[in-house]
Structures are given as structure tokens and as C-alpha cells.
Amino acid sequence: MQLHEFEHYLNTLLKPEQIKDFCPNGLQIQGRDKVNKVITGVTATQALIDQAIAEKADALVVHHGFFWKNESYVIRGMKHKRIKALLANDISLFAYHLPLDIHPTLGNNAQLAKLFSIDNVAPLEVGNALSVAVRGEFSAELSPKMLEQRISEQLNRTCLHIAAPSNKAIKTVAWCSGGGQGYIELAAEQGIDAFISGEVSEQTTHVAREMDIHFYCAGHHATERYGAKALAEHFNQHLPVEAKFIDIDNPA
Known part of the structure; x- marks a missing residue:
């Protein structure tokens, strides 16, 4: 073409x-x-x-x-x-x-929802259909350790977990791929049980501990592989081109 x-x-x-x-x-x-x-x-x-x-x-x-x-x-x-x-x-x-983060089916956040089996995905920023951070829920409660294992297994990397002081079970979850750790406070204010992002900042630990929300740092690159991968699959299905996703490993 x-x-x-x-x-x-x-x-x-x-x-x-x-x-x-x-x-x-x-x-x-x-x-x-x-x-x-x-x-x-x-x-x-x-x-x-x-x-x-x-x-x-x-x-x-x-x-x-x-x-x-x-x-x-x-x-x-x-x-x-x-x-x-x-x-x-x-x-x-x-x-x-950002357009590849927020796309409703091919985007990084949408692809993470599929990988982690999260249902009822909606914007975290209420009233903003283009919210970079999103929220959803699991079909059944997970223990904090179970979610840590699910993230680590699906992304093939060790996930950092900062536990909520109450160590509560997890039903609701919010997430933002890449460097979206700043949204954790908004998630905690909405009473969400856990927040997942690709990076962690010094203050993220304090928010998790003081606002009683589980935090999972899953890697910037690891949380943003799947939009590009989905694009290649989409091109092969819908366009007269040959497309291939190539992953250049990055531990960050």
C-alpha cells in the first residue's frame, strides 16, 4: 500500500x-x-x-x-x-x-486487562473517556500474592509488590502502563484495592502504606509491549502488508 x-x-x-x-x-x-x-x-x-x-x-x-x-x-x-x-x-x-496507551482494544491498558483477566474496564478519571489510567475488577477476589504471581507470570518478569497495611483481598484494581505510578493516589481515593503500573517512585511506597492500597510495579517496558504487538497482529489481519512485532528486551 x-x-x-x-x-x-x-x-x-x-x-x-x-x-x-x-x-x-x-x-x-x-x-x-x-x-x-x-x-x-x-x-x-x-x-x-x-x-x-x-x-x-x-x-x-x-x-x-x-x-x-x-x-x-x-x-x-x-x-x-x-x-x-x-x-x-x-x-x-x-x-x-498516549494514543497507543488508551486505545480501547489495541492499547497497552486494554491489552493488560486481557492478560490479567480484568473485567468491566472504565476510566479512572471520572468523566474523562480518554483517561490514561483505567479501573476494573476481577471476577473473584484474589489474594495479594495471587495477583503478584499472575502479573509476574504474564509479563515474564518479577513484579515488585508494596502491600497495603491491611493486606486486604483484591477485587477492584486500577492500572496505567509505563510511568503511570502517579495515579495511585486517585485510585486510593476511590477505594480501589490495588494499583498496577510500570514504574515506582519514592513517594509511591508512602501512598500505598498510608492510603491502604496494594501497589504492583511491573516494569515500564513490560507493561508497554502489548500495544505494539497487537498492532502488528491487527495489520496482518486488516491490511495488505506483512507485519512483525520485535521485542528488544529492557529490564526497566
């Missing part, structure tokens, strides 16, 4: 205009006019770009691209090497940050 057709499809699917973000969403680096093979991944690292080159990809679609707010405008060093490799190989780079 033509590059402009692929771009239009992505923008129609992910609707980046709906949400204010920290980076430009959509086509960031323009490559060749035809798109036959697409690689998806979490971050546009040199390792992922090198894999896309080896796979002879026409386009790379990621969650974390380039040109973040407040970073230097200068293209040198690591950024120069990455962009040079894309341009030299005529590979387009598409990036969708």
Missing part, C-alpha cells in the same frame, strides 16, 4: 488528535512511498532500527519515538545515528505514545 494510505489508516485507527501529548504522534520520519513490510516495537532504539533494516522493512511503528517535549532540538550523537540509519535505508518511522 502507499505510504499516505498507511498513514491515514493509522491516524484513523489511533486518533492522535484526541489527546494532548509530549511528542508528535504519527509520521515522524518519512521513508519510501510503498509500504509492504512493517515492524512494530516499543521504542525506536538503534537495536530495533537495525532489526528493521535486517528485515528489509518499509516502516517502523513504535510507542516511543523521537522529538520529546523539552529535549534538545539538536540532532547529534545517538539521535543522529538513529535518524541517519532510517533515512539511509528509506524507512518511515511512526510513533504513537
Whole structure:
């Protein structure tokens, strides 16, 4: 398909205009006019770009691209090497940050709900249909240890659990992929039993302990693999392209 057709499809699917973000969403680096093979991944690292080159990809679609707010405008060093490799190989780079977190079926949060068997998903921010953080519930109560094991097994990494002082059973849960730990207080204010995110901050522990809410830190990369993976599967089902998800391991 033509590059402009692929771009239009992505923008129609992910609707980046709906949400204010920290980076430009959509086509960031323009490559060749035809798109036959697409690689998806979490971050546009040199390792992922090198894999896309080896796979002879026409386009790379990621969650974390380039040109973040407040970073230097200068293209040198690591950024120069990455962009040079894309341009030299005529590979387009598409990036969708928050739009890929919040998409109702393909998004990172929606995919985590499937992995963890969470039902009745709704926005955590009441009245905000585009809330980056969401809430839901399990069909039956889980012990804190059971949820820790479920997260660790599904994401294939050891999950950090900061227990609520009451060590209460878990029926309701809220979550935000990536660096969404700041939403824990909002979840606690709503009486939710547990909060899951990809990162932890120093103050997160105090909120969990003082507001009696379980907190699970599951890894930034680990919680954001699944939107990019779902995109590749979606492309293979709905577009005349060959798509492949490549996971570049990151312990963070």
C-alpha cells in the first residue's frame, strides 16, 4: 500500500488528535512511498532500527519515538545515528505514545486487562473517556500474592509488590502502563484495592502504606509491549502488508 494510505489508516485507527501529548504522534520520519513490510516495537532504539533494516522493512511503528517535549532540538550523537540509519535505508518511522496507551482494544491498558483477566474496564478519571489510567475488577477476589504471581507470570518478569497495611483481598484494581505510578493516589481515593503500573517512585511506597492500597510495579517496558504487538497482529489481519512485532528486551 502507499505510504499516505498507511498513514491515514493509522491516524484513523489511533486518533492522535484526541489527546494532548509530549511528542508528535504519527509520521515522524518519512521513508519510501510503498509500504509492504512493517515492524512494530516499543521504542525506536538503534537495536530495533537495525532489526528493521535486517528485515528489509518499509516502516517502523513504535510507542516511543523521537522529538520529546523539552529535549534538545539538536540532532547529534545517538539521535543522529538513529535518524541517519532510517533515512539511509528509506524507512518511515511512526510513533504513537498516549494514543497507543488508551486505545480501547489495541492499547497497552486494554491489552493488560486481557492478560490479567480484568473485567468491566472504565476510566479512572471520572468523566474523562480518554483517561490514561483505567479501573476494573476481577471476577473473584484474589489474594495479594495471587495477583503478584499472575502479573509476574504474564509479563515474564518479577513484579515488585508494596502491600497495603491491611493486606486486604483484591477485587477492584486500577492500572496505567509505563510511568503511570502517579495515579495511585486517585485510585486510593476511590477505594480501589490495588494499583498496577510500570514504574515506582519514592513517594509511591508512602501512598500505598498510608492510603491502604496494594501497589504492583511491573516494569515500564513490560507493561508497554502489548500495544505494539497487537498492532502488528491487527495489520496482518486488516491490511495488505506483512507485519512483525520485535521485542528488544529492557529490564526497566
